[in-house]
Amino acid sequence: MRLILLGPPGAGKGTQASSIAEKYQVEHISTGDIFRYHIKNNTELGKKVKEYTDNGKLVPDELTCEIVWERLDREDCQKGFLLDGFPRTLQQAEILEQGLKERGQALDSVISIEVPNEILLERLSGRRVCNSCGEPYHTKNKSPKVEGVCDTCGGEIVQRKDDLEATVRNRIQVYEEQTAPLIDYYKERDLLLSVDGTKAIEVVREEIFATLASFSSKDC
Ligand SMILES: [Zn+2]
DSSP, X not given: XXXXXXXXXXXXXXXXXXXXXXXXXXXXXXXXXXXXXHHHXXXXXXXXXXXXXXXXXXXXXXXXXHHHHHHHTSGGGTTOEEEESOOOSHHHHXXXXXXXXXXTOXXXXXXXXXXXXXXHHHHHHTXXXXXXXXXXXXXXXXXXXXXXXXXXXXXXXXXXXXXXXXXXXXXXXXXXXXXXXHHHHHHHTTOEEEEETTSOHHHHHHHHHXXXXXXXXXXX
């Protein structure tokens, strides 16, 4: 199985990606992890990425794709993969499609976890965390017994910069501008499976498995 998982920030993509990869016995390829690996180990690709990020520049699509292909061409990905965080732009999707074609491979499906913006905003901007032990809280459904004080360690509960409302709105907007066009791109190629991401994690997971099962049996 060669799969892509799409979804806005706050859609629960990472959690679902792990479950899918485990069930279908394919490698979970998170581009965030690959980038961190190359930078930490100071590889040739990592050095190239750092040249951009150190200067506050975006990593070009060609370099991102080169890094992804370096990973996808390894032995453990020959039986399949689940891409998480890639492709992020239409150009990356086109480069991926071309690369697969050259290798005589093709995607099986693209799963899109869909969540309305208001819900994403509420999920992400309501996040709080203890700055001593890292225990997560949420203004909507997980408040500490004493306001601002961690139940577990008595530490201070704070809101991360990433979860500030303005930051969250910006992250959602970037997704809409750059990544949402991929939904139409894959729909045109008959690869898109949309899943309602507003439900509980376990419900969404079961829906993904059911949709994938019905989609793959269609081909037989
Ligand atoms: Zn704590």
